[in-house]
Amino acid sequence: MPSEWAKQDWLWIGFPHDPVEWPEVLPRAQEQIAAFANAVAESGQDVRLLVRDAANEARARQLTTAAVTLERRTYGDVWLRDTGPLVVRGADGARRAMRFGFNGWGGKFEMEGDQTIGAEIAADAGLEVQTADWILEGGAIDNDGTGTVVTTEQCLLNPNRNPQLTRSQIEARLQRDLGFTRVVWLGQGLLNDHTDGHVDNLARFVGPNRIAIPRATMADDPNRAIYDDARQRAAEAGLDVIEMPSPGLVSAGEFAEPASYMNFTITTHLVAVPVFGTPQDGAAIELLQSLFPDRRVVGLPADAVLAGGGGFHCASQQMPSAAD
Template sequence: MTATMPPEWAPQDWLWIGFPHDAEEWPGYLERAQEQIAGFANAVAESGQAVRLLVRDAANEARAKALVSASVDLERREYGDVWLRDTGPLVRGDGVAVRPRFNGWGGKYLMEGDQAIGAQLAGDEGLALTEPDWILEGGAIDGDGTGLVATTEQCLLNPNRNPELTRADIEARLRDDLGFDRVLWLGEGLLNDHTDGHVDNLARFVAPSRLVIPRATGPDDPNVDIYADAMRRAESFGVEVVGIPSPGRITRGDFVEPASYVNFAITTHLVVVPTFGSVHDAEGVAAIAALFPDRATVGLPADAVLAGGGGFHCASQQMPVLARA
């Protein structure tokens, strides 16, 4: 049986984080996005966990150095997007790094370096590497450490990823390459999520067979039906579902943002929750804190990061301790 990925709450050696660098991706928001990612990196480093902040070039290294504490290590890398959850190595408990092919979220956003950064990070750490011949982003899956994984039909069954693969084929790939022997299929992801519905914005495991899903916080919540459908599917599957508040309707101009507290990052000593200036921020952070009594929880502004298409979980990838044993 293929070893599965340790759950995110397992001890971590360090956290890789991508530093925003492309003004075209964050028009009018780049400086604030950099500040918010730096705040994320600082919080994790100050909690006692190693952080490796990837920077694109000398200018961005200087910018990052001015924003982060000396506890954050800077690494110059040639990456495109900052979303290392999707492009970084998926490390199994046996120390094997898995890096399936990457096609820019269905061919929508292809940037130089994104198809190679995962293998480079794994290679630099001396990890055994396997590169399965199918498309998969790390944010499209979330495992509980027992072989159970959650995903969405909108993403993994999308014809812009693996049109030649059936649902059964994908389940077999998840089993053979990543050790997931049970798949919880949710339906649609959040409205306007350019990743085609990544599960890490919709539903996250916080313990074996215990899944967090947002609940709508008002009649104008843009994802009220999506949350309800996810809850029905998860409960029918037999997992314990914990509802937490959603941020509600978050807009940038006329655009409805795919804002979610579920895009939190779990680290060894700290859980970092994105906040958006919503009246529900404090309630959302408190609800997540209650799920992690063994570590601190903090809410940090992430509205500018979201303007580039993701959140703290999207921008990071952990290196589990078990993989180094």
């Protein structure tokens, strides 16, 4: 499986459509996802924005530039990182789409189309589709392109996913299905993350053997201990750890949202970072720009997207090119 910074042919993005899943924030969530799609398209990379029906296609067309391609599809929610295809590449550059079982993040949110959208868009892209015999969401893993993958025990060892599989059996399947030769296990994911601790909200590779993990920057940060444990585990695994700022406490009433700058999306020319209007936004963008000097790094408001349960990385899936 190529790293995310490998050259991409296009980016799939899901467009929010369901007012039940996005109570009170649907229009703003649509605007924020559209701004994300526009930014990637304007950077020079193709974008395929999935829309659910005619009304949502019209709404998306109002919000996006002509550079964004709209595709009408049947899908439940926008989180294509988890329901879309994971594309692997052979030594000759030949690409194949891997699909895994999907059970609505442990049975929490089971919606029409989420089981089938990954295979559908992969087949329409001309990819051979192979289905694995276990449950895995794309947001549960992050890789550096050299065979190393990082994940969390909270998610991949959760009994609501693959209770029949041991840790070693999961490692063997990660190698068999995606080519990973080394698994780095972190512990817990962010507080109140309904995905049961997806790693793409906690720790992200920014180069071979180089990983970015937040450090708490405010006294009331609800994830301080989680960040500290993740950095320690990554360092003990021999990874070069880059400390990112955390947005701190981002709350909706008394509920601590799983807000994270780590849910950034790497595209061929651009890195799109979710921002939340906190004092740390600028520092996060500046640090990521230093880590990706060959790409433009932009911060885009993502509070409404977060209210739906994720970020820009969660809502997108890349199509790697046949060669870097």
